[in-house]
């Protein structure tokens with residue numbers, strides 16, 4: 001196996017400590033310091049028992065004060081808070097999806113945005129019953145974009161994408177009254193239900209949480225993923241690198257951060273332009289390096305092999321290297337701290353979306369009509385900023401790993417074709433994967449997703465869980481910051497097959513894949529839903545019968561709760577390492593960890609101890625195998 005070695009979290013932390021020394025020199029604040037100031041956290045907030053949705057409050061529930069002023073009990077308050085949390089996440093993902101649909105609507109042969117995967121567009125059009133014959137691809141793109149945008153506000157009916165689920169799943173959604181209607185309607189209904197004097201019954205609130213989650217995963221997020229593929233290309237396996245060492249001290253470093261690929265794609269495009277590279281050289285740099293943080297990084301890594309500088313809790317580190325000329329952000333998961341932090345260095349902090357405006361940033365508004373012009377202006381600004389570096393402050397940790405990323409469902413089907421003797425038609429099926437699972441060569445799969453959270457030692461849970469899972473012949477599909485944790489550690493290097501059990505190792509060798517498959521950003525968890533749906537259809541099983549579970553050990557965002565809800569509502573047991581502020585209500589906690597199983601055949605497990613967490617996932621997978629007799 002040569003000299004391949006994973007990078008450990010201890011090494012990550014040593015690098016961070018060194019960067020924080022630079023921070024101390026320039027008087028920079030950091031999340032590590034702010035966590036101290038915020039600890040211990042408010043117990044009322046942490047257990048979800050504080051209500052401030054009307055101005056008679058805030059009310060907080062204690063043994064002496066078991067009801068708010070309106071008479072709401074703790075279960076109503078916790079349930080409402082949970083639904084609001086979900087609605088925030090569903091709105092966020094879905095609005096990202098909507099932006100992509102708008103970009104598709106503005107795509108043009110000679111425009112800033114083009115259709116890179118016309119075949120996928122036609123496939124979706126057929127699925128939606130739209131005539132493609134003899135139609136100009138841009139006419140089709142505009143027609144499809146408009147139809148997709150109508151999914152957000154349609155007055156009647158449910159989401160088009162639901163038809164992709166197995167009939168058994170669709171029947172469950174219908175039976176339980178949780179098939180999502182218009183995407184915006186589910187978010188609005190959630191906020192209506194949580195208004196003062198509406199729902200306070202936990203069952204109703206949790207049911208709507210599942211429905212709003214489904215509007216995200218099988219609605220807005222799926223629009224985001226599918227039409228991003230149409231615009232920017234469906235990911236295929238591609239080599240890249242991950243961790244701070246991807247930044248280059250001799251080059252102009254541009255960091256893209258956020259979620260919407262419309263921005264980052266354009267920046268990458270211009271950073272590659274010979275004119276821009278020459279411009280960078282005119283300021284004494286050797287070239288331009290674009291690397292990414294968070295999900296926008298996943299997007300451009302999957303499609304272009306752009307390296308990943310880090311995940312969520314590493315965003316300040318990229319500035320602390322002293323070698324970041326510009327950090328360009330779009331939406332979501334961006335620390336407002338980047339503004340004041342950048343001021344301690346020469347770094348330009350550039351915000352681009354009206355959705356995410358922050359103090360101490362330069363705002364260069366980005367939309368489809370001016371994308372080319374503005375991307376070029378941003379790249380130029382970064383080049384010009386190279387001369388303002390304080391060389392004494394530059395320190396880039398010499399730490400990176402190789403990674404092969406880009407495992408869309410289409411790519412997974414393709415790479416596994418030929419691993420077994422199954423006959424695969426040209427559209428491909430998941431039969432080879434099913435054969436691997438049925439024969440026990442692979443025991444099952446875990447979808448590892450989600451963020452970092454200072455409540456959990458950053459990246460440690462992700463990496464330790466993945467190591468144990470692959471050692472037990474469980475293949476991991478990863479997205480979001482979990483995927484970046486894996487890449488930084490080296491788990492997306494094909495050589496990490498040697499850390500697998502014998503069965504998974506063999507599959508990795510035959511298919512030439514790493515044991516942890518990068519499936520994309522957080523909206524791309526919709527890809528995981530499609531994969532699960534396809535596996536169920538191809539095997540004749542229900543999704544809930546598959547030896548597959550979901551896991552978010554370090555999650556922090558509202559989006560993650562929305563995701564959790566749609567994964568559970570799709571019939572996949574989901575394991576969390578952080579409690580979603582529901583421990584204050586025995587009824588809500590019981591519903592989420594048990595009661596919802598009666599409705600959707602899956603539920604949550606919350607477990608902070610990562611050894612117990614991984615063991616319970618393995619047990620669940622083995623139980624599912626036993627139940628179907630494999």
Ligand code: XCC
Pocket residue numbers: 294295312332333449450451452479480481482521522556557559560
């Ligand atoms: Fe954000 Fe998507 Fe979480 Fe990472 S994993 S911190 S949500 S970037 Ni989605």
Ligand code: SF4
Pocket residue numbers: 051052053054055056057058059067068069070071072077196197
């Ligand atoms: Fe208090 Fe009820 Fe108002 Fe909430 S809705 S703040 S519990 S009075």
